[in-house]
Amino acid sequence: MGKRNPNNYGCVxxxxxxxxxxxxxxxxxxxxxxxxxxxPVDYAxxxxxxxxxxxxxxxxxxxxxxxxxxxxxxxxxxxxxxxxKLGKSTQASSKTAFNHCQKYYxxxxxxxxIRHLVPRYARLNA
Numbered sequence: 001m002g003k004r005n006p007n008n009y010g011c012v013x014x015x016x017x018x019x020x021x022x023x024x025x026x027x028x029x030x031x032x033x034x035x036x037x038x039x040p041v042d043y044a045x046x047x048x049x050x051x052x053x054x055x056x057x058x059x060x061x062x063x064x065x066x067x068x069x070x071x072x073x074x075x076x077x078x079x080x081x082x083x084x085k086l087g088k089s090t091q092a093s094s095k096t097a098f099n100h101c102q103k104y105y106x107x108x109x110x111x112x113x114i115r116h117l118v119p120r121y122a123r124l125n126a
Contacts, residue, residue, distance in 0.1 A: 005054075008028060009027075009054070009058060010025060010026060010027035010028070010041070010054045010057065010058065011025075011026050011027075011038075011054075012024070012025055012026075012044075012047060012050040012051055012054055013026065014047070020045065021043040021044055021045050022043075022045075023043065023044040023045070023046065023047050023049070023050035024040055024042075024043055024044075024050070025040065025041040025042045025043070025044065025050050025053045025054045025057070026038040026039065026040050026041065027039060027041055027054075027057065027061075041053065041054070041057050042057075070105065070106055070107060071101065071104050071105055071106075071107055072105040072106065075098055079094075
């Protein structure tokens with residue numbers, strides 16, 4: 001444990017349980033009415049790595065508002081990082097599956113997309 005962080009800098013906290021990345025990096029975000037809430041930025045394996053992530057975030061804050069991310073943008077971000085790590089067959093399957101979701105490309109991922117799919121799963125399980 002080091003010194004306290006300055007105000008509005010963010011915090012690093014250790015989560016309970018056995019986890020591969022137990023350290024969470026959180027920053028405070030204010031809504032239009034001035035109410036504050038802590039939002040997770042990332043997770044890390046060690047406290048030192050988490051503090052480095054927090055410092056990088058404060059040097060150049062990136063957009064952490066997950067409610068504004070569309071499905072297309074989410075897939076592009078994911079594919080840049082993860083797609084090359086997969087086998088050729090899995091890459092082709094992922095691309096094909098994503099192409100079948102064209103009508104959902106513009107939907108905001110967390111809000112409309114999930115609200116749209118939940119009633120379908122409810123009907124399938126009934």
